[in-house]
Amino acid sequence: MSTGTVSTQIHLASRPTGWPTAENFRTVRVDLPNLAPGQVRVENSHISVDPYMRGRMNDVRSYVPPFAVGEVMTGGAVGEVVASAAEELPVGTTVLHQQGWRDVAQGDASDFTAVQPVPGVPASAFLGVLGMTGLTAWVGLTTIASFRPGDTVFVSGAAGAVGSVVGQIARLLGAKRVIGSAGSAEKVRLLTERYGFDAAFNYKDAPVREQLPAHAPDGVDVYFDNVGGDHLEAALDVMNDDGRAALCGAISQYNATGAAPGPDNLGNLVTRRLTLRGFIVGHHLDHATEYRERMGAWLRDGAVATDETVIEGIDHAVDGFLAMMRGENVGKMLIRTR
């Protein structure tokens, strides 16, 4: 048993309209009670900030319930057990959990999952390439979009946590050509020089619809959509017959205050026999074991490069979340909390 300690937590104070601001959050310091039997206390090393969290700030029907106002921002986090009243999770165990934006988490051991670190790979990878974002890339590409060797793949938001993994998996699985979009010259350079994309462009340089065709002279068979809006429309312009789009997210839309019209070329779905399929990784967790084995091997082989953008301190969790929404991260955006 450990004595009580303080947990610094970020609560949702009010629901944002449009872009969230600091006023929508509140930092709360909570005195933790002593551990009850079966509980553990975890000092988080990293917490995850993800685009889908913006949707949870709204009070609308979605695939995960909205965050409650006045409650902590839950989500993925990784840390180490520092006090334990549960045999199965002794002090020193690295664990993954969903208690989110706090520096110290506490609860029943069943709420925490022990993870086996991969040699040479930091534990934070369980929030990224070995976690939900990596699995999202894998499921979206292989299951939702039914990727086949020889396909040309276009990935939007390609320098992000999901997109950078999608492109590299596509290459490893035998894509004919991998094209990515990102929001800065630096990211575009990373895509081709570090992540092995065949072509990349900065979507801020000119409308996507104008830029994409030159990079996809033979069209696109698989589109992995993290952005929505103009990107989806541009992809539909160049998709080949029987093309498939995995719709993972639409970060371009999340802070919109009104409904934006959709692509003006959905007619291509019929004439080219296209499939658009949205998905939520949480419904495909049966792929997790296979994925972690394959990705673990690729990481050990140095076949996949990953990056993290790390913001220091739980007090900067909101800043990190907003920076991620603005696209200021390369790879997985994380908050370091110890």
Add this chain to the structure above:
Amino acid sequence: MSTGTVSTQIHLASRPTGWPTAENFRTVRVDLPNLAPGQVRVENSHISVDPYMRGRMNDVRSYVPPFAVGEVMTGGAVGEVVASAAEELPVGTTVLHQQGWRDVAQGDASDFTAVQPVPGVPASAFLGVLGMTGLTAWVGLTTIASFRPGDTVFVSGAAGAVGSVVGQIARLLGAKRVIGSAGSAEKVRLLTERYGFDAAFNYKDAPVREQLPAHAPDGVDVYFDNVGGDHLEAALDVMNDDGRAALCGAISQYNATGAAPGPDNLGNLVTRRLTLRGFIVGHHLDHATEYRERMGAWLRDGAVATDETVIEGIDHAVDGFLAMMRGENVGKMLIRTR
């Protein structure tokens, strides 16, 4: 061998912009040469006018090549062999072919397919419920939208050749609820009284988005889209998690002169894990044998009701096509040519 005769044909004279007019077509009378060995001459009884033909009038990339200006409007037709220089198709054989808008067709026997009439079912059914439109309904519902017993199905353009068959097949396969939209009170009445839909509404009475929810209190699992535009948007509002839409056509868009924006709620594809899949029946002809057997049995049992709207005379083919595009038909729109 027969002596020469005259074939009255409708040619595409120029490409329409927006709604076609009579000026875009030309009636041409052609003296047919004597039959060459291996050829047959067919007097058509019915020719088919279909929404997809509007797309072929444009000079754009699509799944079938555009009609050539100055050439006959090709498409489905059914008739009887009246002269034959081909053993395999003797005089009197009922045949299906793609020579389209003409009263007399002539060519190699291999261009004509003998059909076995179903007792009590007119040969014109091979252009409708036993032909491509029926197969479109079957493939779209069962393969593209992966219909499962217990699904709630919404069909737009439900009184048309495809839609009326979709709704009836869905009922026969165990739908929980079948909802249809159509463009007149008379059609709405037909949907519930003749075709067995559980609910129907007139999309001209009020925006689809306002009307559909009341008819789909438990949401929609499968949407069969013949209309596009507002209908697709309204369907996306009410689709249940894991819902599937088969996109067959978008008749609301075919005569548009500019690109119309798409639905403003494509975000639902991600949050509800929806699939939109376009298809072209010509790529699913491997289902034709199974379909004709099943539909043939349903027709013999009186389990499926079909209607035809018949315009008399090849000289009125254009009128019939335009009337169909305006939604003036119930069931399959046909031109009777003998």
